[in-house]
Amino acid sequence: MKILPDKTVERLSQYRRALLICRAENKTHIFSHELAGLIHITPVQVRRDIMLIGYTGTLRKGYDVHELISLIGRIIDTEEGLRVCVVGIGDLGRAIIRYFKGKRTKLVITAAFDANPEKVKCVYSGVPCYPIDQLETVIKEQGISIAILTVPGEVAATVGQTLEKAGIKGIINYTPTPLNVSENTYLGGYDMITSLEKAAYFVKSNREM
Amino acid sequence: MKILPDKTVERLSQYRRALLICRAENKTHIFSHELAGLIHITPVQVRRDIMLIGYTGTLRKGYDVHELISLIGRIIDTEEGLRVCVVGIGDLGRAIIRYFKGKRTKLVITAAFDANPEKVKCVYSGVPCYPIDQLETVIKEQGISIAILTVPGEVAATVGQTLEKAGIKGIINYTPTPLNVSENTYLGGYDMITSLEKAAYFVKSNREM
């Protein structure tokens, strides 16, 4: 299949979550406008996304919940699953590990890293923490392909480089430091300060009108 | 000034952060390609954004760092500042509070809320925690206009409604539950599960090529 648009992939993830809830409620079929309502977008967008993944529902009956869940799984997940690590065990790193605990079976956090020797001894929500200088070894040994970066901004750039050297294929950067990675490494991320300032700007602008 | 594009606002926040570092290093002027390099975008985009905010640099000398910082401030910040609260004191809520501690003077987290009576007694990084049923009172009393939502997904929708009723003007939703708010309330947010699944999809796609 051709590569899907960025935003469509995001929504597929959301569709699946909503569909899993539907399935738990023994709902077997769902209309585009129902699914749209669950995540507050338009029915057209749902239909268009579903068209892009090549699925087709039945007229006047909607989409088969089971089939759609399993198709999205085949698109997003890999057969054997992917391993993920968290680099930097501050409040945020811990929050993420706990949050994911048992949530997604095809994406498992199998290792954490920190520079602080105190933390290295610990196991966080079942995830063992290794010293950061073993990054490369552990990543290669365990075949980890995605890293979640929650280290302090000052060291983010260097750690990012190490991660690439270790063969990581995707980095999610939660530090305020912009990273640059090579062509074939996926780079995602989120900056909480920027997002708050953005909110402030639009709140301010709304107020002035 | 006309309302700025979404993405431009985001970048302005990033420009300012980069510029503050430049100022700390006693750099007085900066070229578009230098600023672009710092956050890994193109010089054209920098120039275009700066054009949109109506600033103009000097040819062959670049932009005045001080002036640009202060202009971005006048655009994003409000004179008197805005107050922010964090709703839900789990690992993530604590992480956010600590993270912002003293970072931005014009945006201050002044209150936290939680349902757990144990947490209500506490002060987190200088921010007092109130019981969640005092949401409306405290928000109005303190004139809080932005809320950061880190409660469990199951209660997100109800808390969101209460926030609007309390007069909140912007919500940043860190729960996986989609929120719907009225027209004139700003809604931002981020979903860590979706972003990880998205990373997985692109890592997978890259590998297949």
Add this chain to the structure above:
DNA sequence: TTTGTATTGTTAGTTTATTAACAATAAAAC
């Protein structure tokens, strides 16, 4: 059976965001 209705799938249009192109010009080089 025929007509009407609800819903999908898809194409065309619109908006938003990014990138390319280039005129204008101040400073530097000669």
Add this chain to the structure above:
DNA sequence: GTTTTATTGTTAATAAACTAACAATACAAA
């Protein structure tokens, strides 16, 4: 003093994302 160069500001072109429009059709109602 003239030419070259580096850099800005802006317009035009392209790409990505979203929205509207509507043909096709299965089912329900008459």
